[in-house]
Amino acid sequence: MSEMLQKIDNSIIKKNESFAAKAETLKPTLLQREQRPERIVRVVPDEQVIHGWRVEQEEAAVAEHLPARVLGKGDQVIVDFGDHQVGSLSIKIKPVGSPPDAPLYLKLTFGEMPVEMAVPFFEYDGWLSRSWLQEEYVHVDVLPGVLKLDRRYSFRYLKLEVVDTSPKYKVSFEDICCTTVTSGDRNRVRELHHSDPELQAIDRVSIKTLEDCMQEVFEDGPKRDRRLWLGDLRLQAIANYDTFQNNELVKRCLYLFAAFPNDKGQVAANLFIKPEVIPDDTFLFDYSLLFVSTLHDYYLVTKDQETLEELWPTALRQIEIGLEQLDERLIVQDSEIWYSFIDWHPELNKQAPSQAVLIYAMKQALHLAELLQDDSRDVLRRQIDEVQAAAIQHLWSEVEQYFVSGKGRQVSWATQVWMVLAGVLDKEKSRELLLRLLAEQPGIPLMTPYMMHHLIEALIQVGERDRAILEMKQYWGGMVRDGADTFWELYDLHNKKFSPYGSYLINSYCHAWSCTPTYFIRKYKL
Amino acid sequence: MSEMLQKIDNSIIKKNESFAAKAETLKPTLLQREQRPERIVRVVPDEQVIHGWRVEQEEAAVAEHLPARVLGKGDQVIVDFGDHQVGSLSIKIKPVGSPPDAPLYLKLTFGEMPVEMAVPFFEYDGWLSRSWLQEEYVHVDVLPGVLKLDRRYSFRYLKLEVVDTSPKYKVSFEDICCTTVTSGDRNRVRELHHSDPELQAIDRVSIKTLEDCMQEVFEDGPKRDRRLWLGDLRLQAIANYDTFQNNELVKRCLYLFAAFPNDKGQVAANLFIKPEVIPDDTFLFDYSLLFVSTLHDYYLVTKDQETLEELWPTALRQIEIGLEQLDERLIVQDSEIWYSFIDWHPELNKQAPSQAVLIYAMKQALHLAELLQDDSRDVLRRQIDEVQAAAIQHLWSEVEQYFVSGKGRQVSWATQVWMVLAGVLDKEKSRELLLRLLAEQPGIPLMTPYMMHHLIEALIQVGERDRAILEMKQYWGGMVRDGADTFWELYDLHNKKFSPYGSYLINSYCHAWSCTPTYFIRKYKL
Structure with missing residues (x-):
């Protein structure tokens, strides 16, 4: 143990003792x-x-x-x-x-x-x-x-x-x-009496999914990996705010990530909690940036100024690290290695969607910087303009009328959805893009509830609430019709035996990143 | 649990609470x-x-x-x-x-x-x-x-x-x-410095076998069955007296058997100890009688008068029950069911050796009765004469010059050995019988260290100490040469893969009934 930790300590981990201690005091009692x-x-x-x-x-x-x-x-x-x-x-x-x-x-x-x-x-x-x-x-x-x-x-x-x-x-x-x-207290969840029984059912299964993933941390899945992943945390947190309201658990998880960055200051993609907190040696471009987003969402709900102030430097550092990965065109440098998650599709190119996630996170960072009246805000504003302009200049295909990614100029759903969420186009153009995407079904499709979440969020953002409900009923409603008690890690309407792991036996059938329909239903009163 | 125990309680078990309580107080501390x-x-x-x-x-x-x-x-x-x-x-x-x-x-x-x-x-x-x-x-x-x-x-x-x-x-x-x-304390075992390294090695392995079988009770084998069997207990006890001297453990086991007889008063062949003491629903003619023998040996070593007096009625009752199984000729009624253990050979007929075990136990009972000046002694003396006479009249074959057993008049080693131990013939005739047996090798051979023990004991009893050592070196020495760290439950020099259970994987390779060479070496100064 000690040997291994030291190795990580010596080479890459810069533990923040104060943050770690704060996270420890926030450890929940399990019900x-x-x-x-x-x-x-x-x-x-x-x-x-x-x-x-x-x-x-x-x-x-x-x-x-x-x-x-x-x-x-x-x-x-x-x-x-x-x-x-x-x-x-x-x-x-x-x-x-x-x-x-x-x-x-x-x-x-x-x-x-x-x-x-x-x-x-x-x-x-x-x-x-x-x-x-x-x-x-x-x-x-x-x-x-x-x-x-x-x-x-x-x-x-x-x-x-x-x-x-x-x-x-x-x-x-x-x-x-x-x-x-x-660590989710059912008594804190407001009862929903929805006129639509299908949405009522989807809400119930969402909440059960979230409840079963809420343990000493927000776990990604209680069967697998039983671990705190940043990408899952962000979605659990927003589903939590309108249900279990265990905001202390979100705070704990934010402090945990902030307590164990590497020597560059980048937060890990996930943390192991036992026998003591160890950051995984996996760092993902998008997940690190979503630390900013999770802090942003947390502050908007809780107005917890102290936490915002303490964790802001960590958040800002993720933006700086993201920017360091840009080439001279201000476009994310693509790579063959697994540098960004985005989605599980084996052929998905990560460049353009990663660019979009960066812009998305920068805009939330700017919002926080403005609230804090932080010196960085002017620089951030300029950088956002530049990175966004680069995205339009280099990643938008006039011919295809889609954003494209990588050397192969790949069209993927993930790219369009994230570009919409990042607000790279105005609302009306974003709406047209999404509706065209849904109509034409081009390129690399979405593979996970995680990316489906972002599609629904994007549809709501451009005002397509009915379409959002339709897609949600088709996808999450499909799981309910297929017998889900909790929402699954993986669900492909066209290949229900899909697993990125070589066997659907090992899929997680209660998975945090699938729990967000309750967020949409309750937050947007769908 | 309670349901099962009640069933046994109601139908057949007559628990003696006082004996059970005494056994409990004798529970050893494990080292x-x-x-x-x-x-x-x-x-x-x-x-x-x-x-x-x-x-x-x-x-x-x-x-x-x-x-x-x-x-x-x-x-x-x-x-x-x-x-x-x-x-x-x-x-x-x-x-x-x-x-x-x-x-x-x-x-x-x-x-x-x-x-x-x-x-x-x-x-x-x-x-x-x-x-x-x-x-x-x-x-x-x-x-x-x-x-x-x-x-x-x-x-x-x-x-x-x-x-x-x-x-x-x-x-x-x-x-x-x-x-x-x-529960065997090595510090109590006197060091042996034998001039014969082979006997020294056999003694060492014997003691290790006994040590590893000494737990909260004398177990038959720590791998299998981890249980208190009466036949094993008797041999462990005599090996213990000259080595670990944990005589309290023998006493505890005697009280345990005496505490859980069936409604006829017969002691079980073995006891389960956890979660509470439960007698097995197996009753064996020879094993029940060997309760007498175990008490007899215990008293001779310890002179523990109180235990003798308390357990004497249980001992005498085993003799009475044995006698009830005799036919009008005063010969043990044979049966197809597994009524007596004797040895593992699948074709072994149990009638004649059981008769011999009865006589053997009766003579030890008489010895105890005399010590106690018990009223039963005259009856016992007469019964011994009658049962012994019946054995000679009906089970001795003048033609074959061996004792025979069952309808098929089977000649087996077990019968001859037990008849010698029971003293049915005089010492010289017994000696001739054993030597002829070893020379002619007729009928059903011995299969287990348990029966080999009795052959060695019989040889010593008739004065054939050298032959006893020879046989012991061949058999137990064979195990040592074959790599035994502890003596095995089963060992057939002619078929080293022998198992009565269909696979030698399940054999016990540390088994109580094989531990007696140390008894022979130390008690008889071989």
């Missing part, structure tokens, strides 16, 4: 709730449903029917908690037959989706670690007894498989209990 | 010791060694070489603790590379023998529960960290396999520590 399964189910193949697996009820009234099931070697049972859960698990196990003359060998499989109950994890061959797949093999030496699993799981379904007992006894499961954890 | 691996090894196929697998050293100085090994997905390392260990495990794990961005998924395999490091446990298809095979799959969410496995393992070798980390980091193992447990 706990006991949840029990609602029914016993099985999964059956069905090509009509997502991933090809459908859940069928075997028994309701788990408390009555589960203890009556006696399981021996090779037997299994699947319980359905009825909704997405994040927490630890305990199972009360009773032996049936002779006294247990050998340990119980039990396999547990947790799934957010029915497919995780059906497809054996050993078939997984994606490139992310299989350690994310939620399975446990456990020996229970003393029966009857309560098996306590202290890890935190993210799931709705739980499969219990008896690997072995002995020829002389079997087992039954008398009680299964998940102790859920969250 | 702990920290043990670390001695070397890094690999296992290589070698048809010349037992099970076909040999251990080769890769590195000595584990403390230096192990932390330097960096393991990623699919990598493994095997460490050798240098001797058999019984205890829990902790491993200090360090990440190497980027901060760990996914849990570590680790597989641990514990082995008493090299074969357990080589043959995948999923190939196991024996009839005992695979839950006995010592493997764990563990997710480690926080690194660096110390993985603590609280189960108790029985092993010399430990294989660590990295199922997965992530593409961004690997791990190394900085420290591995086993905290061993035993």
Whole structure:
């Protein structure tokens, strides 16, 4: 540990002790709730449903029917908690037959989706670690007894498989209990009574998604990566302001990022929280700039002047670092390496959308600088004009009537959406651009709820509220129709088995960056 | 739990609360010791060694070489603790590379023998529960960290396999520590300086076997079944008297058996100790009778009059129950069910050896009755004469010059050995019988160290000390030559892969009933 930290310390990390200490004092108390399964189910193949697996009820009234099931070697049972859960698990196990003359060998499989109950994890061959797949093999030496699993799981379904007992006894499961954890207090969420049941449902699933991602920090996903990513944080924060209102948690996360910049002052793309805070060695052009945006949004809601003043230098530094990456034309220097996130599409060129994110962040920085009456504001104003002019001069294609990106002059949705959000064109031209984009469907499409969020935001910004609702109902409503209890990390209407990781088994099905419909519905009163 | 216990309570168990309470007060404090691996090894196929697998050293100085090994997905390392260990495990794990961005998924395999490091446990298809095979799959969410496995393992070798980390980091193992447990205090064992190095080695391995089986009770084997069996207890007790001298532990075990008889008063063949004492629903003719023998041996060593007086009624009741199983000829009624243990040979008929065990136990009961001046002694004397006469009349074959057993008039070694131990023939005839048995090698052979113990005891009893040593060197010395750190549950010189369970993977390689050579060497000054 110490060796590793030192290496990071010595080479790149400049820890701000005061910020780190402040973040520590803001650590939330987790709220706990006991949840029990609602029914016993099985999964059956069905090509009509997502991933090809459908859940069928075997028994309701788990408390009555589960203890009556006696399981021996090779037997299994699947319980359905009825909704997405994040927490630890305990199972009360009773032996049936002779006294247990050998340990119980039990396999547990947790799934957010029915497919995780059906497809054996050993078939997984994606490139992310299989350690994310939620399975446990456990020996229970003393029966009857309560098996306590202290890890935190993210799931709705739980499969219990008896690997072995002995020829002389079997087992039954008398009680299964998940102790859920969250730092989002449901009591603070205003009830919504929407006239449109579809929006009502989308709002509910959004809030559940956000709740389950709110832990000691805003995590990106409780199944995976369970980590504080800046891009997710920004969206969680805005969804939080009109729901759980845990603004202290946003503040904590801002201080955490500000506490662990590299030696240039750039904030990391994400932070590991345990055993102590460690910034990842991944730095992303867009994510670092979105620190500015997150601080900007936080201040507008909270008017927390002290935090703004303390974190402003960090925010401004992200703009300066972004500007350092511009070429002599004042255009973001493109690169083959993974320097900017933007979206998961494997062919997406990042240059133009990164340019747009820079302009977007600079305008928010200017707003903050003006509020602070900071000396930087005049320079910022000039720089914005220059960088924006460069974008129009070098990235706008008169022929194609789209912004283009990279050597290949790629047209992508992400570029148009971010240019609109950055306000590079006036409102009417932005509106025309977006509507043409939707009509013509050119180039590289959007791949994630993260980028879909930005499309919706852009549509609202140009006054296309109805179109925004339509797109939201099609996309997030599509997830609800496909059975989402919480919104998914990945959802492609045209390829529902899409995963950038080589297997949809490893996708996160409760993912922070997908939680923003509640923000749109509540903030813009859609 | 309660339901199950009640069922047993209501139907057959008559718990003696006072005896149970006394056993509880005698619960030993376990002695702990920290043990670390001695070397890094690999296992290589070698048809010349037992099970076909040999251990080769890769590195000595584990403390230096192990932390330097960096393991990623699919990598493994095997460490050798240098001797058999019984205890829990902790491993200090360090990440190497980027901060760990996914849990570590680790597989641990514990082995008493090299074969357990080589043959995948999923190939196991024996009839005992695979839950006995010592493997764990563990997710480690926080690194660096110390993985603590609280189960108790029985092993010399430990294989660590990295199922997965992530593409961004690997791990190394900085420290591995086993905290061993035993209720046998080494400081109480007198050092032996034997002129014969082979007997010296056999004595050492015997004592290590006994030490590792001495836990909260005398267990049959720390890997399997981890349970108090009466047949094992009797042999452990006599090995204990001349070594660890934990006579309180013998007393505790006697009280435990006496505390949980069935409604007839018969003591169970074995007891489960956790979560509370439960007698197994297995009752064996010979094992119940050996309660008498264990009490007899205990009293002769300790002269503990109070225990003798308290437990005498239980002992006498075992004789009465034994006698109830006799037919009108006063011969044990044979049966197809597993009514008596004697030995593991699948074709062994139990009638005649059970008759001999009955006579053996009756004679020890008479000895105790005489010491107690108990009213039963005259009846016992008469019964012994009758049952012994019946044995000679109905079970001795003049034609074969052996005792025979069952309808098929089977000749087995177990029968002859037990008849000698029971003193059914006079000493000279007994000697002739044993020597003829060894010369002619007829019928069903002995299969286990348990029955080998009785052969050695019988040889010594008839004055054949040299032959006893020869047999002991051949059998237990064979195990030592085959690499035993502790003596094995099963050992067949002619079939070293023998297992009554369908796979030698599940055999116990540290087994109480094999620990008695130290008793012979020390008690009889061999």
